[in-house]
Amino acid sequence: MKFDMPLLGLDFYLASSPILIVIVGSLLVMLQSVFKPIASPRAVYFSTFSVIILALASCFIAQQNPGRFLEGAFISESLGSWGLLLILSIGAILVAMIRHSNWDKSFFRGEISSLFLMILIGMMVVVTSDDLVTLFVGIEMSSIGIYAVLGYMVPTRKSQEGALKYFVLGSFAAAFLLFGFGLLYGATGTTKLVAILPYLARLRDNSWIQIGALFSMVGLGFKFALAPFHLWAPDAYEGAPTPITAFMATTVKVVVLIFTLRLFTHAAAAGLYQVWTGGMLFMAILSMLFGNILALVQTSLKRMMAYSSIAHSGYMAVALAAIASKGVALPVAAVLFYVLAYSLVSLGAFGIFMWLEREENDSLQLDDLAGLAKKHPWAAVGLTVFMFSFSGMPPTVGFISKFFVFSAAVQADLIGLVIIGAIGSSISLYYYLRIVVRMFMDDPLPNRVIGGKSISWPISTFATIAVLLTVLMGTVLSAPVFDFVRWGSQHLVVR
Amino acid sequence: MSLLHSHILSILIFLPLGFAGVIVFSPSVQISRWLALVGSLVNFALGLWLWSAFNGSSHGLQFVEAYEWLKQFGIRYIVGVDGLSLLLVVLTVFLTPLVVISQWHIADSRQKMFFFLLMSLECGMLGALLAFDMVFFYVFWEAMLIPMYFLIGVWGGSRRIYAATKFIIYTVVGSLLMLIAAIGLYYLHYKQFGSFSTSLLDLYRIKVPLGAQTWLFLAFGVAFAIKVPMWPFHTWLPDAHVEAPTAGSVILAGVLLKMGTYGILRFAIPLFPEATVTFAPMIATLGVIGIIYGALTAWMQADAKKMVAYSSVSHLGFVVIGSVAIMGDLSLNKEALTGAVYQMINHGISTGALFFLVGVIYERRHTRQLADFGGLATVMPWYSLLLIIATLGSVGLPGTGGFVGEFYILLGTFQANPTVAITASLGVLLGAIYMLALCKAVLFGPCTNPKNQELKDINLREAAYLTPFAVLIIVMGIFPNAFLSKSRMSIEYLADNYHHYQLPVDRMGQQATSALPVKAAEVSFVIGDAR
Secondary structure, three states: OOOOOOOOOOHHHHOHHHHHHHHHHHHHHHHHOHOOOHHOOHHHHHHHHHHHHHHHHHHHHOOOOOEEHHHHHHHOOHHHHHHHHHHHHHHHHHOOOOHHHOOOOOOOOOHHHHHHHHHHHHHHHHOOOHHHHHHHHHHHHHHHHHHHHHHHHHHHHHHHHHHHHHHHHHHHHHHHHHHHHHHHHHHOOOEEHHHOOOOOOOOOHHHHHHHHHHHHHHHHHHOOOOOOOHHHHHHHHOOOOOHHHHHHHHHHHHHHHHHHHHHHHHHOOOOOOOOHHHHHHHHHHHHHHHHHHHHHHOOOHHHHHHHHHHHHHHHHHHHHHHEOOOHHHHHHHHHHHHHHHHHHHHHHHHHHHHHOOOOOOOEEEHHOOHHHHOOOHHHHHHHHHHHHHOOOOOOOOHHHHHHHHHHHHHHOOOOOHHHHHHHHHHHHHHHHHHHHHHHOOOOOOOOOOOOOOOOOHHHHHHHHHHHHHHHHHHOOHHHHHHHHHHHHHHHHHHH | OOHHHHHHHHHHHHHHHHHHHHHHOOOOOHHHHHHHHHHHHOOOOOOHHHHHHOOOOOEEEEEEEEEEHHHHHEEEEEEEOOOHHHHHHHHHHHHHHHHHHHHOOOOOOOOHHHHHHHHHHHHHHHHHHOEEHHHHHHHHHHHHHHHHHHHHHHHHOOOHHHHHHHHHHHHHHHHHHHHHHHHHHHHHHHHHOOOOEEHHHOOOOOOOHHHHHHHHHHHHHHHHHOOOOOOOOOHHHHHHHHHHOOHHHHHHHHHHHHHHHHHHHHHHHHHHHHHHHHHHHHHHHHHHHHHHHHHHHHHHHOOOHHHHHHHHHHHHHHHHHHHHHHHOOOOOOOOHOOOOOHHHHHHHHHHHHHHHHHHHHHHHHOEEEEOOOOOHHHOOOOOOOOOOHHHHHHHHOOOHHHHHHHHHHHHHHHOOOHHHHHHHHHHHHHHHHHHHHHHHHHHHOOOOOOHHHHHOOHHHHHHHHHHHEEEEEHHHHHOOOOOOOOOHOOOOHHHHHHHHOOOOOOOOOOHHHOOOOOOOOOOOOOOOOOO
8 A cells, every 4th residue: 555645735734724723722822821821711811712713714614625635534625614714613602601700710720721722723633634544533632532522521429420430431432432333344345434435335234234234323322422421411410510511501512513424424324324213213212211201300400411412412412313304404404404403492591501500610590590580581581482493392493303304214214203303392391390480480489599799791692692683583583594404414415 | 584484394393492491591480481472472473374375275294304314214304284274273373382481471480491392392393294205294293292291290289290190101102103104105005116115294105004004004093082082081181281280281182183183184084095984983983072071071071171171082083083084985085184284283272271370260169160159240341252252262162263163064964964963052052051161150140259250351461361362253154264274185186096196395485405305215224134
């Protein structure tokens, strides 16, 4: 095998500029903390935020330079740009919200902020890669960063327990993923996805490919928190500092989803992986039922959100299962729309939780929300809109995204799955309503004070925007947003 | 007036929402209540204008507006009105200002939120009645649950949280079944015509296979049966009504329950005609069980509000049997259908009045137990007069609207299915017994309780929102044609043609430039696979 070091031109540097900026930025932020005068949280915040904004801006440059580089290890096309935009926006919003919250001092330390940027690098690598090796390296880079931040940012027993559980189970998942990739490589002799696809057509009944696909799915199921591989999620979500929970609930889902779509869309559409539809069906059903039923009995808010995120992974898996020979465009667009909507609503809800928590290791209980509508009516209204959106009630984006997902499933003749999804949604309404009931219909607990001392403007601004978007994207804006999602998925669908 | 002609329905739907938005930011409670009153009255005026401008000689859809929304999915914003929905629209805009007046005096810091919810509820109800796109219908249908949920849950009685949660969970389970069935229909349209459309006008054209009809009909049917509510899906209703504040009960009984029967007429029957024929005997049986069961249960209640709540179960049973009276030639019976449409309005008026009247004495005495009252006729003569009129309207005494509706229903049902009609007429008898028992317990006999002797008669504000009901009950009994004339064509068309139901878009009342042409199958799924 001849090994040529490919010549990298300017277009490569332009196309990968977002990643390069964050790489340089993460190192600078790390260095910055060595110098006392510029190591204050304020300074670290400033540099972290600027790095992300710069990267976000350079996405538009990157998007002008499409192409495959390093034999597919880095590609620049619409799905990658879509993912970069989403991940970096979430990162920027989160960093801005943390700055004016209780986690200010613990997050804007050089090592934590730099780790955060490195997690972003890993994620950006995943969404812009077409090669099994780089995909794996990227996803592990982001996972390991999350384990570390989770346990290290606010070191309490709970967060370390969560980090350890996440780490042990996540490592298993990584092993499964790697083993699956190894089998795929063994059967096809290449790690380039673009080169694997033709092999798949010829080797459709090859059992190594089937087993490789199965193992990869198990690994992705772990990362995506799909039942029965969801066990780490409640502890990790509850133990993590709330901003990190928000980060896990949003970006990780986006990244793993794009990873999954890259790996499986075409093969699944060609009916090559027999295990695909069956496996996705199985995980979707279990997640929707387990997630929603177990969320019913939770008293800790973050734990409830963890189970709810498992259920939402289940809804997304419904659309993934619908990727079949009958049609790729609708399921792919539906699932991307769903993850966009879910990220928006989650980020809004976690933003309000962040503001409600008085201390950095505070863990909000459901009862703490009692009477919130009397003390902080706007926070209560915001949370209500988010909860209704999570449960899929119109006129919110939660409804329209479920409509897309269920339409995709009906198109693929998965009526049973839709019925289970509908049952799951009606169960979920109950626990989301428990939050609403506590806020609006109960009196405040006498000995519990929630809500920050003053209104944190990044949180209130973003929460307001998120509320508006939640309603608008469910009504007048759904068409343009759907176009944006279709733009993201065009290469995947057409290739 | 061209704007009114071309956009009247959108204005009707979204004007209350606009007022709701302003109410939230209004500086004081006083201003918010005036805003609510003005908004609801303007909407009432618009509703009356719609009624007068509506062309009663056509069964087509009028005042149509259609705009693309999600082209890829064939979802369009389509609103229109026909004879089936016209009266319900007018009922909705009629009830809302009265509810606002009834809540005028409550000095409560949350009153702003109350009016906000009420106005958004009006938007949801009108939207559900006027939307002719499945997705938009569903959006409005669900969106009206949320304000009602808060009305019950925040302003309700002691078990309000239980009642509110039960109400929303029951309804949402039904709605989700409907959503699945709607997606199924949507897919059938795609299979048969090769394009996606959620427009009801397009969905009517689908020939639903017989096997699928059964399931789809059941899914839609259960959703509407929960809403009506039909026995045995009625158990949320007594809880919701008893715990809801008076205003919530009035809207719930007046309009929300009608959504179920309206849905049957609008969706279940024309979309799934064969399944309707198959299931009609079963539905009629459930309707009759509801009539008798509701009446017997109402008779046994010691709580006046619960009594009125159960009477709703009974009265809506009549509407249900009137909707599915199928003749030998498989057409629906026109008299029965006319009665059903008329009875929906009657029930909204008379039961709304009864809930208000129960609310009046509850506000004074903070009890609704029949045993706590008696002899009010001597201390509250005007109140007694109004209560008697409402009771008689509810019982269906000749000369009231209730009589016309029930008579039409029983007459028509007798031609279709004598057994059902005879059993159902037992319900009329039982209705007279328990409603007169209510009247007797509250109004007549000696006024022994000293607390009752001090009761004041209704004041001007109460008279302002109660009198329109009393007047309407009698007017609707004497001049039924004035109300029914605009609906006749639609009813007859549905009765004869529900097997191949098509709603033409009627442009007689408006300028043709206002809307996109409603043509089926012109939208295709543009993100089709390029594989």
